[in-house]
Amino acid sequence: MRRGLEMAQLLGLNKDVDLMKHPTAERLDYVFEKTERDSYNKPTRVVSRHVFFRRAIDGYRVVTGHYYGGLRVGFGINGKLHQVELTARATKPLSNIRVASLAEQIKMFADCKEIFALRESDFWEIVKADKSAILELENVEVIYFEDAPEKFQKVIPPLLRWQGNLKWQEKVETIVFFTGIKER
Numbered sequence: 001m002r003r004g005l006e007m008a009q010l011l012g013l014n015k016d017v018d019l020m021k022h023p024t025a026e027r028l029d030y031v032f033e034k035t036e037r038d039s040y041n042k043p044t045r046v047v048s049r050h051v052f053f054r055r056a057i058d059g060y061r062v063v064t065g066h067y068y069g070g071l072r073v074g075f076g077i078n079g080k081l082h083q084v085e086l087t088a089r090a091t092k093p094l095s096n097i098r099v100a101s102l103a104e105q106i107k108m109f110a111d112c113k114e115i116f117a118l119r120e121s122d123f124w125e126i127v128k129a130d131k132s133a134i135l136e137l138e139n140v141e142v143i144y145f146e147d148a149p150e151k152f153q154k155v156i157p158p159l160l161r162w163q164g165n166l167k168w169q170e171k172v173e174t175i176v177f178f179t180g181i182k183e184r
């Protein structure tokens with residue numbers, strides 16, 4: 001962890017604004033990983049260890065198309081640096097935006113307008129089939145959405161990320177929605 005943060009500092013990242021804080025714990029949002037190798041006659045052994053720090057813009061989480069952006073630093077045999085991977089576009093402030101009121105956000109959500117859902121087809125099929133389905137929200141947070149690094153993107157927009165459980169016919173499915181937060 002310490003050496004990963006040193007690498008972040010070398011890259012010019014500020015841990016207070018460029019790295020995500022854990023949503024519930026008072027710490028950075030990070031993941032430890034390891035790579036193991038199998039041998040025919042020998043036991044499995046760890047050949048590298050990685051720390052992955054999730055990315056933030058001004059302290060807000062950055063979500064990408066399929067994974068969270070961030071910094072991965074890996075150390076191999078004898079603690080030697082063997083991997084550095086930074087998934088982040090350089091950003092600069094574009095402008096201040098007026099944020100829609102909470103009432104407008106909830107109305108947009110309730111009207112199902114301008115909503116982007118993960119596993120969208122499943123959600124809409126469930127709602128069409130069972131009008132008594134209930135969505136219980138667990139978390140609403142501001143995030144920035146960044147598309148895949150190979151795709152050109154001039155603006156990284158802020159969105160609201162809504163997460164909850166959809167309950168219908170004694171079944172429960174986790175649903176994630178994204179809505180724009182800009183005032184009209």
